[in-house]
Amino acid sequence: MKLALISDIHSNLESLQAVLEDAHQQGITDVYCLGDVVGYGPNPRECIDLVMKCRVCLLGNHDQGALFDPEGFNSGAERAIFWTRAQLEQAGGDASEQHRRWDFLGELPRNHQDGNMLFVHGSARNPLNEYVFPEDIYNKRKLEKIFALIQQHVFQGHTHVPGVFTESFNFLSPDEIDYQYRLGNEKTMINVGSVGQPRDGDPRSCYVVIEDDLVTFRRVEYPLEETIKKIYDVPELDNFLGDRLRDGR
Numbered sequence: 001m002k003l004a005l006i007s008d009i010h011s012n013l014e015s016l017q018a019v020l021e022d023a024h025q026q027g028i029t030d031v032y033c034l035g036d037v038v039g040y041g042p043n044p045r046e047c048i049d050l051v052m053k054c055r056v057c058l059l060g061n062h063d064q065g066a067l068f069d070p071e072g073f074n075s076g077a078e079r080a081i082f083w084t085r086a087q088l089e090q091a092g093g094d095a096s097e098q099h100r101r102w103d104f105l106g107e108l109p110r111n112h113q114d115g116n117m118l119f120v121h122g123s124a125r126n127p128l129n130e131y132v133f134p135e136d137i138y139n140k141r142k143l144e145k146i147f148a149l150i151q152q153h154v155f156q157g158h159t160h161v162p163g164v165f166t167e168s169f170n171f172l173s174p175d176e177i178d179y180q181y182r183l184g185n186e187k188t189m190i191n192v193g194s195v196g197q198p199r200d201g202d203p204r205s206c207y208v209v210i211e212d213d214l215v216t217f218r219r220v221e222y223p224l225e226e227t228i229k230k231i232y233d234v235p236e237l238d239n240f241l242g243d244r245l246r247d248g249r
């Protein structure tokens, strides 16, 4: 079994293409997407069209925001969501393509289970909206409650910060573990990071490859200045959404 896990693409086409190419070069054909295909970035339609080819795709909170009324987003994110919705509704495009994209988003599930592995966008407790941040290792009650719901291993996104949470309240960032983690008997939550808007200080796209019990974090360079220029060119998308791509913040 060799599987690529991608998440939080956020309409960043250049990063998605780079990651899919990197996975393809490793002979990976099975890709799971853990949500937030859209929001923030300039290419929602193109990213949806690529992600439709994934074997599994889950609903993220930004995807849900584009489908329904966005709730709980800051003003920049909310503006990006309304702009995204307009792109998906844009008249003049191919109507059947538009319907295909809306149907795809509207039917995305909130979780997926394969044996002892659960896949969600946020957390096992709240698949759509709960953040599990590295500093939550100091919030033992929170982690205990979430781990109690976990059979063995959970793969998630949402925070854009990759790494491994263990049941013994450790957080291991990819660079601390040489980008590899072997799944064992201990329960784990693994954040696969973000393809289109990394926030761990490394601007390269992040995704995860699972091969049997070995989890590998991959970092992939992409032409981020192209994405940034496209963001600058859309008045509804804050320039900050481009600038942050350079710093991976």
Ligand SMILES: [Fe+2]
Pocket (backbone or CB within 6 Å): 008, 010, 036, 060, 062, 158, 159, 160
């Ligand atoms: Fe996200």
